[in-house]
Amino acid sequence: xxxGVWATALALIAATGCIDTGQDQVSIPIRLAGTSVAAPVxxxxxxxxxxxxxxxxxxxxxxxxxxxxxSLCDTARMEWIETAVVNALDPEVDDAGALDGVxxxxxxWMYDLGIASLLTQQRPEPLSAAQALDGNSVRIEGVASxxxxxxxxxxxxxxxxxxxTEIGVSVVRKSxxxxxxxxxxxxxxxxxxxxxxxxxxxxVDFDTLVENASCTPGGPTSxxxxxxxxxxxxxxxxxxxxxxxxxxxxxxxxxxxxxRVTFTPESQAYRAVKGALVxxxxxxxxxxSAP
Amino acid sequence: MKGFINRRKEWxxxxxxxxxxxxxxxxxxxxxxxxxxAGEGSGNLTVLLESEDTITGGLDPxxxxxxxxxxxxxxxxxxxxxxxxxxVHLSTDESVDAHAEAVFxxxxxxVPESGLPLWNLTNLRTGRWEFNYATPGAGxxxxxxxxxxxxxxxxxxxxxxxxxxVGNLSKADGKSCPPPSLAVPGTATPSGMNAAGHTxxxxxxxxxxxxxxxxxxxxxCEVDGIPGFSIADGSTQTVAGTIHGDHIVFNGxxxxxxxxxxxRAQWLADxxxxxxxxxxxxxxxxxxxxxxxxIDSRYQLGGxxxxxxxxxxxxxxxxxxxxxxxxxEGECPFDGMAHEx
Numbered sequence: 092x093x094x095g096v097w098a099t100a101l102a103l104i105a106a107t108g109c110i111d112t113g114q115d116q117v118s119i120p121i122r123l124a125g126t127s128v129a130a131p132v133x134x135x136x137x138x139x140x141x142x143x144x145x146x147x148x149x150x151x152x153x154x155x156x157x158x159x160x161x162s163l164c165d166t167a168r169m170e171w172i173e174t175a176v177v178n179a180l181d182p183e184v185d186d187a188g189a190l191d192g193v194x195x196x197x198x199x200w201m202y203d204l205g206i207a208s209l210l211t212q213q214r215p216e217p218l219s220a221a222q223a224l225d226g227n228s229v230r231i232e233g234v235a236s237x238x239x240x241x242x243x244x245x246x247x248x249x250x251x252x253x254x255x256t257e258i259g260v261s262v263v264r265k266s267x268x269x270x271x272x273x274x275x276x277x278x279x280x281x282x283x284x285x286x287x288x289x290x291x292x293x294x295v296d297f298d299t300l301v302e303n304a305s306c307t308p309g310g311p312t313s314x315x316x317x318x319x320x321x322x323x324x325x326x327x328x329x330x331x332x333x334x335x336x337x338x339x340x341x342x343x344x345x346x347x348x349x350x351r352v353t354f355t356p357e358s359q360a361y362r363a364v365k366g367a368l369v370x371x372x373x374x375x376x377x378x379x380s381a382p
Numbered sequence: 383m384k385g386f387i388n389r390r391k392e393w394x395x396x397x398x399x400x401x402x403x404x405x406x407x408x409x410x411x412x413x414x415x416x417x418x419x420a421g422e423g424s425g426n427l428t429v430l431l432e433s434e435d436t437i438t439g440g441l442d443p444x445x446x447x448x449x450x451x452x453x454x455x456x457x458x459x460x461x462x463x464x465x466x467x468x469x470v471h472l473s474t475d476e477s478v479d480a481h482a483e484a485v486f487x488x489x490x491x492x493v494p495e496s497g498l499p500l501w502n503l504t505n506l507r508t509g510r511w512e513f514n515y516a517t518p519g520a521g522x523x524x525x526x527x528x529x530x531x532x533x534x535x536x537x538x539x540x541x542x543x544x545x546x547x548v549g550n551l552s553k554a555d556g557k558s559c560p561p562p563s564l565a566v567p568g569t570a571t572p573s574g575m576n577a578a579g580h581t582x583x584x585x586x587x588x589x590x591x592x593x594x595x596x597x598x599x600x601x602x603c604e605v606d607g608i609p610g611f612s613i614a615d616g617s618t619q620t621v622a623g624t625i626h627g628d629h630i631v632f633n634g635x636x637x638x639x640x641x642x643x644x645x646r647a648q649w650l651a652d653x654x655x656x657x658x659x660x661x662x663x664x665x666x667x668x669x670x671x672x673x674x675x676x677i678d679s680r681y682q683l684g685g686x687x688x689x690x691x692x693x694x695x696x697x698x699x700x701x702x703x704x705x706x707x708x709x710x711e712g713e714c715p716f717d718g719m720a721h722e723x
Contacts, residue, residue, distance in 0.1 A: 157715060158715055159715035161685055253679060253680070253682070254642075255642075255644050255680050256642065256681070256682035257636050257643065257685075260636075260685075261684075262682065262684045264684055266685075266686055266688060266689040267598075267687040267688065267716060267717035268687070268689045268690075269689060296563065298563065299563075357577055357579070357675070359578075359672055362671070362678060366670075366672050366677070369684035370684060370686045370689050370690065370691040371690045372689075373689065
């Protein structure tokens with residue numbers, strides 16, 4: 092009720108014709124880029140990760156006049172309501188359309204990762220970029236290595252607001268730790284948003300996947316003795332044994348020889364990558380202006 | 383308790399509506415084509431410190447909105463905060479401002495339901511004002527309120543703390559399921575596993591004693607989209623800086639209506655790595671959010687005021703940095719505005 096009365100009051104004030112916003116409409120190209128990850132990424136417990144694919148569904152993006160985005164940004168100053176898949180391993184910039192809005196200061200940002208949550212819809216909606224990633228926000232592939240272990244892996248995660256979280260709010264929002272302030276003048280030639288996929292996997296603990304176990308009475312029917320897969324009897328005897336490495340496979344705790352680890356929502360890796368994308372290291376926002 | 387909370391919400395909503403209607407009338411009254419002129423005359427402002435009833439009464443398990451959903455009960459023994467540095471600006475002319483710099487160290491457990499009047503600003507021009515305040519560190523000239531023991535005040539001041547929160551979790555069949563790579567269970571007997579496959583151990587009563595530096599500025603605050611407060615000629619207006627007590631058990635960092643948020647405390651129980659019935663700062667600092675099986679799709683950390691969010695001590699700090707509100711549930715952006723020194 093209060094909002095309605097307030098809106099009426101504002102309309103009355105506006106109707107007097109006294110307000111001169113002094114704003115001009117602007118459209119600024121938005122470019123998306125990744126970062127070349129030349130060296131393997133060091134992750135938890137001494138693992139080394141070589142990324143071969145890091146695709147991110149990015150957008151929509153909103154730039155807000157206030158210092159805090161989210162619900163307090165009812166009206167964005169600039170918005171890019173499209174989405175695009177960013178190859179986060181490629182430092183070349185890709186044109187992704189234009190940010191539209193008006194001149195004035197922008198002090199915060201918020202964005203989704205290809206899956207938008209709207210107050211008018213019960214479920215978050217995968218937009219085109221997420222659809223291109225089979226409904227996911229991110230797809231990461233690579234090989235994690237440590238000592239004798241080489242673990243090919245795939246992580247695919249849809250990152251979205253859930254019914255139990257905050258429907259209608261962008262999933263990633265500027266924090267107090269992030270520095271972001273710019274005055275949109277109309278002289279900008281581009282905003283480049285650059286992503287570095289290294290930090291996305293830095294907290295993944297591949298130790299949770301390996302073991303150097305032996306068969307035990309009443310124990311699991313399959314265990315890993317480093318790279319060897321042991322098939323165990325109920326009495327703890329070894330029924331079969333094979334070395335995964337020579338056949339190009341990795342021995343994974345609870346699964347035996349696999350060609351690639353695919354992480355489930357219950358896994359530490361899944362939580363680590365999701366956490367890194369929503370509350371970890373931020374992309375850089377780089378403004379270019381006409382000389 | 384639930385009824386009390388609901389009645390309090392209704393009271394807050396009615397209060398906010400009255401403030402909102404008053405604000406509209408004030409805005410209409412002062413709106414003119416000059417645009418930046420306040421009305422003539424002046425009034426005064428009294429600023430109260432308010433505690434959310436989750437601090438004074440704790441949080442109970444249950445299915446109601448305000449309840450903790452995973453069966454834990456939370457009670458606070460002390461909820462001491464350094465608060466003050468009230469700063470107001472005339473909405474139509476930011477150069478017209480007033481400042482009540484005093485910072486008080488207060489135990490919010492003792493604050494009466496009607497609020498604790500701590501700051502007064504006099505001779506404010508009539509018109510609408512923006513309202514800001516801070517929860518700074520106590521190390522820079524804070525004043526001890528009588529509700530705080532000298533030893534606690536000394537600890538706050540010496541360590542420049544913002545909060546000293548002492549409390550406990552309890553649950554009749556409570557368990558801790560610490561991350562396996564960090565757990566030090568000793569001789570504790572395993573009691574099942576959580577969904578992430580982490581071994582659990584019986585742990586029915588868990589205490590915590592957190593001294594936290596969570597220096598934060600709040601504001602400009604608004605209630606239902608209406609900023610600050612209005613001053614009418616010859617009047618004394620009252621606003622409250624309200625500190626909430628349940629954010630530490632939120633499953634995210636809401637920036638608007640907290641209605642969609644869920645309260646869960648299992649994550650804190652899982653941080654008792656050595657199962658001694660106490661969660662410490664050292665334990666929280668050792669735990670990355672991703673190490674906890676509880677921090678799954680039910681949590682959304684995207685609005686954290688601290689990034690990168692590397693450990694659960696930062697998580698606690700980040701949640702405490704969001705607790706400042708105005709007049710109950712009014713929203714105050716945090717850390718957006720640089721206060722004058």
